[in-house]
Amino acid sequence: MHKSKARITAIGSYVPEKIVTNKDLEKIVETNDEWIVKRTGIKERRMTKEDEHTSDLSYMAVKNLMEKYNKSVEDVDMMIVCTLTPDFKTPSVASIVQAKLGIKNAGAIDLNAACAGFTYGLYMANGLITSGLNKKILVIGAETLSKITDFEDRTTCILFGDGAGAALVEYDEEQPSFISSYLGSEGEKGKHLYCSNLSNQMFGEDIMNTNYIVQNGREVYKWAVTTVPKGMQAVLNNGSTLINEVDWFVPHSANLRMIESICERSEFPIEKTLHSLVDCGNTSSATIPLSLTKGVNDGKLKYGDKVLLYGFGGGLTHAGLLINWTI
Template identity: 50%
Template structure:
């Protein structure tokens, strides 16, 4: 039986930092080259935030882009959800900073950290809150400043990631809702394969935080994703009572083009019906899926009524997604 959703996506915006970091730029920082990066990952360039630009700044700019297309997008918003694993602070939340900047009254705020699975978690939470009758209009933002935690001497990691933010509006509808099904899984026993640890020093008996450092086991993750995610997608489709033949667009987390190609091969799903965002923007963690949707909307590729599978996977380890009808 399909899930009885009562929400629809009514607005989409995005922000990409101006600074472009090309593969040739990375050749000057680490032992790598353009041909090697493209062959291994499909990434040609990525965006990086300015030194004084953080996840909240990008989130605000994504909302500004949203407002250029939907001027009333944040009117009457009663909950703000931000998905990020690169927040400005442990507290306050990025969502609270966005609320404060825009002065949105009578709105709750919270951040969700599910790493690269964050957007699909956020979308499911927003839909659930609306369907339960607790809220009517939710601003869902995904904002990731991965450059702030990247080790640019680690060529297996720094070549992949980039910075970006997106802003979606999800509203209560009296008609048919967008979300047809959702499914999520995790395996914390494998958590050590993707980590962002706090580096600290002890000075005069006090622990002083110095920096955050992101690390991942790329080969392990590639094998895990290709082996595990196809079954996750099929289980999600089973819950929606649909098959891949019913799906207009597959929108996986844009971690690595070669990984996505392998996923599509395992699923026997065509790459030309797969939306990705990593070629010019890299792996933007929880922002990859909504960024791919924003890009496709800009190109008028997504049509009303299109059924889509959105599926994220990443640190935790977490994976899961939603089936929605546009």
């Protein structure tokens, strides 16, 4: 990574009001609270109303960011919304949020890297600002996964929730946030986690044509616990940093057992890990910004901390960033 000229200056989040507990799910599918907690660590998740969409959650996350840090977004010149659950195929969520915020001179794109979306979004923002193409970028990770979840499938409906997080990234040559990165993809394993409404084939193989998320949990788990520790080490190597110099590890909040395995394999203390899954479930691209916001609110994450972010999921894609916490 070239010497960064980009700084994360604010962060915010939003989750819908409606809470769905494990007890609530017991009434819908054959499951129970003890089984869900033991296997995933999740106790509850948030769910949007029928008329509440990804753009609404995104907008509220930005409003939260503005209020918490007294920030204006009128002069934002690029908006990147990371999501796999856009309101429409077109226009983009970014365009809808740009209109709601009244930002006049901003580019607007959606980025779909599934659960790695937010780390990819930050990576892009750093690149655009460091290259001199942009000065001030909003990166939003937002999902309404409840709208593509099959609530008759007990293996997936216990996992997913809705939420959004936003970060403001600005030009700052003196105090940049970004230290190093590492990105990857294993597209041949994409069939283990997908949602299709257009094709019933992938690489010539028949797949279930459904509007709902389909996941081979065992295969995704195996992939994550081997891929992420290697990726973490690659990020650290690229940043000439030792693992014991990292203050906080913020992985995608997929499953607590998965995070425990990743920490064990990478020899990183679980106590120095930030996640958002207990109360929010797996919110795909929103998990990392939700975790960061929670870390700030809980008084854990502090200015000057060295933080390792790692997103991983559908694609199968993954992306890690080592950053200085500059808020």
